[in-house]
Amino acid sequence: MGTTTSPAFSADTLRRGLESKTEKDLLQLYADDAELRVIDHNTQPSNPMVMHGRDAIGDMLRDVYSRDMSHKMEDCIVQDDRAAYSETCVYADGVKVSSESMIRLRDGKIVEQTMIQAWDE
Template structure:
């Protein structure tokens, strides 16, 4: 992976942040005014959880990456001012979580993200 010339988005930083459990590394990829819309079993598509701004996003990332989980960046595709990636996670008891994200990029930073999560039940 690495920096994509067209967008300046650094996919290697994305990988290091996800696989290194580093909320600060991941937060550095977001614009100050970024927004995440999160959809999962608790936040349905008609009422997603919405996070506004890098500070709010960093707090959510700190919570997620402080848990006893392994995280892996499965795939990442960047084209123009958009990117998409798949992340897989596993708890020590074997419970798995899959996350798919679609990103809008501005000046090499994430300005909008739609994240869809699915958990083992």
């Protein structure tokens, strides 16, 4: 009987997850107890949107990946238990979203992420 393991975190696994057509590959990279903070025009630094746990993060990612848009990882740096990356998304109507994320890893899984994003208005 074999066991299925999630892929180890790397710039390549992150790229595959981000640029996929669904949230499934990306969601595998998060620990069960992960926390994601999002800072943007609507959820400013003094009151960011905070999601606790992979289930809550999965709900947000399912919503994002249900939209008619593309995702592209621009840059990624992974060092020890830290990572940072830039992502550009483009909606079908041409509206662009740019984000920067800082990540903390534990045992090859994302346990903390802070994302700052901005979009065309």
